[in-house]
Amino acid sequence: MSIHLVPDGLAGQRVDSAAARMTGLSRSRIDDLIAAGHVRLDGRDVTKSTRVLGGELLEVTLPEPASAVTVVPREVAGVRIVHDDADIVVVDKPAGVAAHPSLGWDGPSVTEHLAAAGFRISTSGAAERQGVVQRLDVGTSGLMVVAKSERAYTLLKRAFRDRTVDKVYHALVQGFPDPHVGTIDAPIGRHPGHDWKMAIVDGGRHSVTHYDTLEVFRGATLLEVHLETGRTHQIRVHCQAIGHPCVGDPLYGSDPVLAARLGLERQWLHAVELGFDHPGSGEQVRFTAPYPDDLAGALERLRND
Numbered sequence: 001m002s003i004h005l006v007p008d009g010l011a012g013q014r015v016d017s018a019a020a021r022m023t024g025l026s027r028s029r030i031d032d033l034i035a036a037g038h039v040r041l042d043g044r045d046v047t048k049s050t051r052v053l054g055g056e057l058l059e060v061t062l063p064e065p066a067s068a069v070t071v072v073p074r075e076v077a078g079v080r081i082v083h084d085d086a087d088i089v090v091v092d093k094p095a096g097v098a099a100h101p102s103l104g105w106d107g108p109s110v111t112e113h114l115a116a117a118g119f120r121i122s123t124s125g126a127a128e129r130q131g132v133v134q135r136l137d138v139g140t141s142g143l144m145v146v147a148k149s150e151r152a153y154t155l156l157k158r159a160f161r162d163r164t165v166d167k168v169y170h171a172l173v174q175g176f177p178d179p180h181v182g183t184i185d186a187p188i189g190r191h192p193g194h195d196w197k198m199a200i201v202d203g204g205r206h207s208v209t210h211y212d213t214l215e216v217f218r219g220a221t222l223l224e225v226h227l228e229t230g231r232t233h234q235i236r237v238h239c240q241a242i243g244h245p246c247v248g249d250p251l252y253g254s255d256p257v258l259a260a261r262l263g264l265e266r267q268w269l270h271a272v273e274l275g276f277d278h279p280g281s282g283e284q285v286r287f288t289a290p291y292p293d294d295l296a297g298a299l300e301r302l303r304n305d
Contacts, residue, residue: 002023002059002060002061002062002193002194002196002197003057003058003059003193003194004019004022004023004057004058004060004194004251005055005056005057005058006018006022006041006052006053006054006055006056006057006058007054007250007255007256008054008055009054009250009255009256009257009259009260010022010052010054010250010256011052011053011054012051012052012053013051013052014048014049014050014051014052015034015039015041015046015047015048015049015050015051015052015058016030016031016034016048016049018052018058019039019058019060021250021251021256021265022058022250022251023060023196023251024137024138024139024196024251025060025104025105025196026096026105026106026107028106028107029104029105029106029107030048030060031048032106033060033061033062034046034047034048035048038060038061038062039058039059039060039061040058040059041056041057041058041059042056042057043057043059062103062104070101071100071101071109071111071112071115071130072101072112072115073112073115073116074108074112074113074116075113075116075117076097076108076109076110076112076113076116077094078094078097079091079092079093079094079097079110079113080092080289081117082143082287082289083285083287084119085148085280086148086149086280087147087148087149087151087152087278087279087280088145088146088147088148088152088156088278088279088280089114089119089121089145089146089148090143090144090145090146090274090287091110091114091143091144091145091146092141092142092143092289093110093136093140093141093142093143093144093271094141094292095138095139095140095141095266095292095294096108096138096139096266097109097110097113097138098110098138099111099129099132099134099135099136099144100112100129100132100135101129104196105138107138110132110144110146111129111130111131111132111146114131114146119146119148120148121146121147121148122147122148122149122150122152122153123150124147124150124153124154131146131147131148131153132144132146132147133145133146133147133153133156133157133160134160134165134167134230136271137232137233137236137267137269139249139266139267139269140266140267140269140270140271141269141270141271141289141292141295142169142270142271142272142289143271143272143273143274143287143288143289144271144274145274145276147279149279149280151279151280152279152280155277155279156276156279159276159277160230163228163229164276164277165274165275165276166226166273166274166275166276166286167226167227167230167271167273167274168224168225168226168271168272168273168274168275169224169225169226169227169235169269169270169271169272170214170222170223170224170225170269170270170272170291171211171222171223171225171235171239171246171268171269171270172220172221172222172223172246172247172248172268172269172295172298172299173220173221173223173239173244173245173246173247174219174220174244174245174246174247174254174255174258175219175220175221175243175244176216176221176244177211177213177221177223177242177244180212180213180221181211181212181213182210182211183208183209183210183211184208184209184210184211184238184241184242185207185208185209186200186204186207186238186241187200187201187202187203187204187205187206187207188200188201188204188205188207188231188232188233188234188237188238189201189203189204189205196251197233197251197252198231198232198233198234198236198237199237200237200238200241205229205231206229207229207231207234207237207238208227208228208229209225209226209227209228209229209234209235209238210225210226210227210228211223211224211225211226212224215299217299217302217303217305218302218305219258220247220258220302221244222299233252235269236249236251236252236267236269237252239252240252240253246267246268246269247259247262247264247267247268247298248262248264248265248266248267248268248298249266249267249268249269252267254267261301262297262298262301262302263294263297263298263301264294264295264298265294266294268295268298270289270291270292270295271289272288272289272291273286273287273288273289274286274287275287
């Protein structure tokens, strides 16, 4: 069971929408859990149209899975192929799409799209994530590389493990980080009270994030972030830890009012650049991905404030 305190900024929203925003699960998955009685608000059962008031305790329970996860080929709108060769395929992943299928997620995924599009992917790795050497959160857009050959899978996994891959993100955060250039070095592990949330915890995995300020707005700052390590939710957790959560990320303490004003329905976080030694040629390659419309629109609103 996962327990969440409903932010006041979500007051008035339907519980299915609020729960999806707070947990990262799809709204259809939340609707199924509500129908099965696995979602409660302050200890009472709800329907999907129940409105949250703010300050309530939202309880979400995921039942034990009945079977293993499988990849079912299906085309996914918005997935863009940035590069394709015999060894790798580089994808610009939209928000709302997972890297691969997983328990508790019934939305679309990159691996399902690649299967539907006829890509032959490395068979290394668990069945549902074959070829996947890195992952992006469902709510994070941007660049992913997937291995097509077995050699590429081995070399890329090693490169990510050895931290020789240059992973560059842009993140819009609340407030004004001080100093404007810095490093966050704090261990990350599973949050003790939340199934889908990470936190800075004693005994967590070593995690290092470097950031630099790109642009300052009224109430928010655009950062360029370089990941030295690659932990689950690392940027989101570290930004919350310094008191400047990603805009549009209520799971990690953002202000829903600001997100609504900017038209955001997910965290402002984009994997903008990816550089590594190509597993076939050995040459350094670098790929970039422009901001999607929702993130670009939020910046435009801030610039016009």
